[in-house]
Amino acid sequence: MNDKDLQLLPFYRFASDHISVGIHAIDRNGRTILYNEKMKNIEGLDLQDVADRSLLELFQFDQQESTLLKVLQSGEHVMNVKQTYWNRNGHEITTINDTHPVFENGELIGAVELARDVTTLERLVYQPLRRYGEPITFSVITAVSESMKQVISTAKKAAMARLSVLLVGEAGTGKDLVAEGIHYELSPPLSHFYTLYCHNSDPTILNKLKEDMIALEASTIFCERIDLLTLGMQQQLMDMVNDPTLGNHLFLASVGADPVDLIASGELLKELYYFFASMTIVVPPLRERREDIDPFVNDYFARHRVRFGSAIMGLTEEVRDIFHAYDWPGNLKEVEILLDEIASMLTVEEMVTFEMLPLHFKLKVQEMREPLKRAEDFVVQSDRDLLPLDDYLREAEMYYLQKVMGMFEGNVTKAAVALGMSRQNLQYRLRKIRK
Template identity: 25%
Template sequence: MARVLVVDDEESVCQMLRDLLEAEGYEVVTALEPTKALALLEQLEVNAALVDIRMPEMDGLTFFKLLKERGYAFPVVIMTAYGSTDTAIEAMKLGAFDYVLKPFNIEELLLTLKRAVEVEALAQEARALKKELAGGAPAEELLGRSPAMIEVFKEIGKFADTDYTVLIMGETGTGKELVAGALHRNSRRRQGPFVRINCAAIPENLLESELFGYEKGAFTGATSRKLGKFELAEGGTLFLDEIGEFPLTMQPKLLRVLQEKEFERVGGTKTVRVDVRIIAATNQDLERMVKEGSFREDLYYRLNVVTIRVPPLRERKEDISLLAEHFLRQAASRLGKPVQGFSSEALAILHSYDWPGNVRELRNVCERAVVLAQGMLVLPEDLPLTLREHRELGLEEGELAFKLRSGQTLAEILQDVERTVILKALQEHNFNRTRTAQALGISRRTLHLKLKEYGLGEGKAGE
């Protein structure tokens, strides 16, 4: 019979878990304080532990660290009622078996514990075999508590403290840059620089010198040596945003740096060696681009050592209230306004919308709402018409349909129409900006400006 240790300062939680787990055939020992749990462990062995994060005497992570320092190797499942990004990442980084939220999903909790006990049984066998063979001789905050985001936190925790190249996948505005920042902050390179470069925002003829730097006299106007992003990121992390837009002609040079950790500055002959971790992000389907010949297969595999997919907001609607309240508090504090929350009607509108611009769009909507709010609550009329009446304005069978709204100017109507057309085109072309611009008959730069104008362009809360 497997023995499970439960450590939680709430007696009711300990009793509930004891009843639940004993009914499943486990032997259960409980402790209301970490020090009492340590005393118990000196007298008996356990196969797994469920440990609460927030306890008055000693928090769960500190207790977990003590367990590791004292040589205990059984799986530890962290429990908490608080969906803190840092807590989730730190717990997984320290080696926690899993991370579960209160109130518990009973089936999920039992499945997690079952896997933990099975893993411990295998580990015991491996330790016994080894002993036998040896003859007796281990920023901006990324928010969310939805299951989809908890999985992202777990992935960050697993791979943050490695030097693996990470490819972050996700639609525009999902927060890919925040994931990259979290990977850096929780890595052994955290004391080094975190350098960003947007591969789509820099013209192709300037991208090489931005990445690799140049020597004095390399071209007209190069009056002195300039260090590139790779050298500036020495000892830290280089984040290549929108890697799907990286020019095909320059991809061999990037591949060489990834493989050899060396390059030459533009106009130079001296080889420069660098120690940099690479994190890349894209909203494009790189596998499809490889098949089409617009992205090198060898570079793709070099970048795709570890993949983290950031879910779109429509797949994590449980997080809308959490994110909206966070953005509202930030904006209200910055603007000095007494806005404290959303009315139930306004919140319902936020939840009913599909958010094609994802978290970035939600943030812009919340900031605009704080500006317009007249009282302590954001009301429906403080939200954009595209949210309140998005079903009345759309593309139906290839034709544009909309209603003239009371008090709306022609300019406002045209802006609504243009925004809707652009978003529809983005969705149809899988958020590939080059193809979207071609389909709309505008330049890629014009599209970039339009996305910024409608709150969907580059920003801190986005990729």
């Protein structure tokens, strides 16, 4: 190491210990050579334990070592692996990890794992109910429609009987909430609600689950979207849920489509389905229970008023009609994220008007609005309706292009052919009207 490197060392050390990314590096022998403050914090170590140890001292941590070792063996980057787990202090934590091989002069000399702690973001952005500090009991789940009432009533029965449950439904329908609702309904209660996020096929998530099952002894374990695990991992999970030496847990799971179809298409292990399906609860999509839209929106705004002192009371009739006509492919999660976007722009408004909707949503629903409103816009009914020619032509172009794009289901190439213009020209015009 030259003088300049030595001079920089304290600065690197300072930066490493103040950066908000967890860093864990191992050398070519798999020995830990760097473990920064943020990583200690993520792992939930007692700082007293490590305060007197040097930065370069060897630590043995099993939590993420396997990804590091895998990278050390393969020499390949493993990017964006999301992990949610309980750390050693029992805190739920979500990280997104990138693990890189480190080469020097073409030789593999080690690996480094960078862990971004996204726990807060995850909760704020994707689980807004938690933002208000409420545990997810059945009482905070919007269930005004008959079908949702039925879901809650069946879930309560499952909690009473302490049965394994399989929740079936599209993304964003509230399966996670129902699972957590079951957990809080248990009597006597179980102390931990553990979510196994099956969205990535990193096999280490099951190793981690195994360790946590042993440590927690008795908990509710919710395996979210088991259909997203590889069949090999489903088999491993099957072995774990049947292993009495791993504790006494209540297992819940969810799948994103009809389990019979998933089994037929080879995405779901039949045995795993049978294990979880002591009781199957189908959570219907929002488009089949539109009665839940208004109460959900009202609850959202009521919380917003309490929390942020805003004046927002609801939706104008026009927006309400749009909310009821739209299909909500992302279900209540989509409604919620849209309301988040609207709420972030609120100042003194009491009602959400069409103009306040985000542009991407306006474009999606314009079709619904257009047949009613636009046709009239193009008919001059009195001299007060007269627009400057440029404005009229712009509006006419926007209407015409959107209609044509709709006819060709968004296919720019086909629409351009029909309009007798180049693809580039059409794209340019579409960009202009979307601004």
